[in-house]
Amino acid sequence: MKRGDGWLGAFWIALGGYVVFSGFRLGFGSFASPGPGFIAVFAGALLVLFAAGLLASSMARRRPAPPGPFWEEPGAARRVLLTLAGPVGFTLLLNHLGFFLCTLLLLIYLFRAIHPHRWRLTLLLAVSSALACLVVFQYLLQVQFPGGLLEVHRLKGWLF
Amino acid sequence: MEVIGNLLQGFGVALQPMNLLFCFVGVFVGTLIGVLPGIGPLGAIALLLPSTFYIPPESALIMLAGIYYGAMYGGSTTSILVNIPGEAASVVTCIDGHQMAKQGRAGAALGIAAFGSFIGGSITVFLLALLAPPLARLALTFGPPEYFSLMVLGLCILVYLANGPISKALVMAALGIVLGIVGTDTISGRSRFTFGFFELDDGIGIIPVVMGLFGVSEVLLNVEKNMERSIAAVKLKGLLPTRQDWKESLGPIFRGTFLGFFLGILPGGGAILSSFASYAMEKKLSPRPEAFGRGAIAGVAGPETANNAATGGAFIPLLTIGIPTNAVMALMLGALVIHGLQPGPLIMKEQPALFWGTIASMYLGNGMLLLLNLPFIGLWVQILKVRYTLLFPYILLFCLIGVFGVNYSLLDTWLMLGFGVFGYLLRKLDYEMAPLVLAMILGPLFENALRQSLIIFNGNPLVFFTRPISGAFLAGALLLLLSNLLPWMRSRKKYLADND
Structure with a gap:
C-alpha cells in the first residue's frame, strides 16, 4: 500500500456515490427506455465497487509494508x-x-x-x-x- | 487482384507531393519524439492534432500515422545508446540493445532494429490490405449489442494488461466512462455534469485530457528527478549487420512481424505488449537462452520488429470497425471525427482515398524511416545530447499552445493543467492512464451502443449474451477478469489452510 492509497480509495467511493446520485437525478429511465442518467448510475456504481475492492484489498494485506515517502528525492x-x-x-x-x-x-x-x-x-x-x-x-x-x-x-x- | 488494385490506388494518393511531405513530417517528428525521452507518441500526436485542422483528412491521417510508427523507430535509439527507452514499447530493447552497445556493437543493434522495423512495417502493410476488406464486411453484420460487447472486451483486455494493480486499472476505466458522460445527452438533450460551463456541452475534449495526463504529468515526474543523463561512450561504426547477425535475426524478424501484427489487432493490445511477447518468445525458442540479457541480437530484432508491426495491426479495428484499440488509435479516431468522418466498415467504400492512401503511405514512411535512421543516426545521437532542463520548457509551451489552439478556450488550458496534476499524483501511486483515456473515448460510443441495444430489444439485457458474436466477446471479457482472480484465490486458500 502506498501513502495516499487509502485517501484516494475513499475519494473514488465518494465520487462514485455522487455520480450515482446525479444519475438518478438526471433520470434513470427504464431498461426499455434508458434515460440520460442511465449510464451514469452504472458507471458510478462500478467506480464505487472497484474502489471498495481496492480499499479492501489494500487494508486486508496481512503485513502491509510501511508506505514510502511520496517524494523520494530532496527538493x-x-x-x-x-x-x-x-x-x-x-x-x-x-x-x-x-x-x-x-x-x-x-x-x-x-x-x-x-x-x-x-x-x-x-x-x-x-x-x-x-x-x-x-x-x-x-x-x-x-x-x-x-x-x-x-x-x-x-x-x-x-x-x- | 482487388487488393493490388486498391493498393495501387493508395499509392496514387500517398505519392502526391503534399502527402509525401506530410508523411515525411510525421516520420521525422515521430523519430524525434521517439529519440527524446519525456514525450511519447501520444503526447506528440495530441500536440500536432490541432495543426491537422487546416489540411485534408488523408494528409492528416498520413502524418499522424507517421508519428506513431516513427516513434517506434526512434525509441530504439535511446534504448540502445542510453539505456533509457524513448517510449514504452522500446523498454524491452534496453535489455540486449544496451548490452550490445557496451560491447561496441551499437551500430549492429541500431542497424538490425531499423531493418527489422522496415521489414515488419512493410509486410504489415500487405497484411493490412489483405485482411481489412473481409473484416469490414464482417463488421457490417455487427449490431449495437456486438459493438457494446466488443468495447467491453477491449476495456477488459486493456485493464488486464495494465502494468500496475488490476484494481487500480479498473478504477481508472470506470472513471474514464464517467468522464465520457460529461456533456449533452444526444438522445434527451440534457446537460450532464457540465456545472454551468457551456464549453463542456460538447463534452470534455480529449486533447486537454491526453496532454495533461501524458504531457504535463510526464514533465512533472521528470523534473522531480535528477535530469542529467549521459550517453554511453559507444562507437557508431558498422551499421550494416554482418551475415551472422542476419542469420540470427531473420527468424525473430519474421516471427515478430506476425506476432506484432496480430497482437496489434487485439483490442487493448499494441506495440508494448507485442515487444514484450516477442522477447519472451525469442528467448524461449533460442538454442542459447542464456545469451539473452547479455547482448543477443535476436533480443533486439524480434521486439523492434514486433512493435512496428503492431502499429499497422492497430489500424485494422479503427478503420474497419471504428473502434480504437489503444489510446493512440483513440486520438486518430478523434482526428477523423474532427474532419467529419466516422471510421467504420463503410469508410473503405466512402473514403477509399483516405483508407488506401493511409495504408500505402505506411509503406513509403517505412522506407523514409530507414533512410532517416541509418545514414542520419549521428544527427539523432546529437539530439539525444540536448539536456532535459532545456527541453521541458518547450514541452510545456507546446502543450499550452496545442490545447489553446483547438478551441481558443482558457478552460481547456485549465483542464489540461488540472489533468496534469491529477495524472502526476495518480502515476506516483501506480495508477495507469491508458485505461482512463480509452474508456473516456469509448464512453459515448459504449453508451450509445448500450442504449440502442436496450431500446431495440425492449430492455432485454440478455440480448448481449444470447447473440453469438456478442456472447463470445463477453465470455472472453469475463474469462480475462476471472483469470486475474485465480492467483488471489490460490493465495487466500493457502492462507486459510496455513491458519487452520
Missing part, C-alpha cells in the same frame, strides 16, 4: 511546484499580456527557476523561441492568440 516537491507555476502563470496572464510576452516570460522563468541556465543562453533561447512561435503559430498557422499589451489597436491608443 522534488519544490521543483514540481515551481514547474507548475509556469503554465499556471501563462494561463492567468495570456489574455492580459498576450501570446508573445507570455511565451517569452514562461520560457525565461522555466529556464531559470528549476535548473538555472546562464542569463545569456536563457535570453537567447527565450527571445528566439518566442519570436519563432509567433511567426509559426500566429502568422503561418493562423492560430488566434490574444494580442494583449502588444495588440496594434492598444498600442495606437497609447501612442496617439
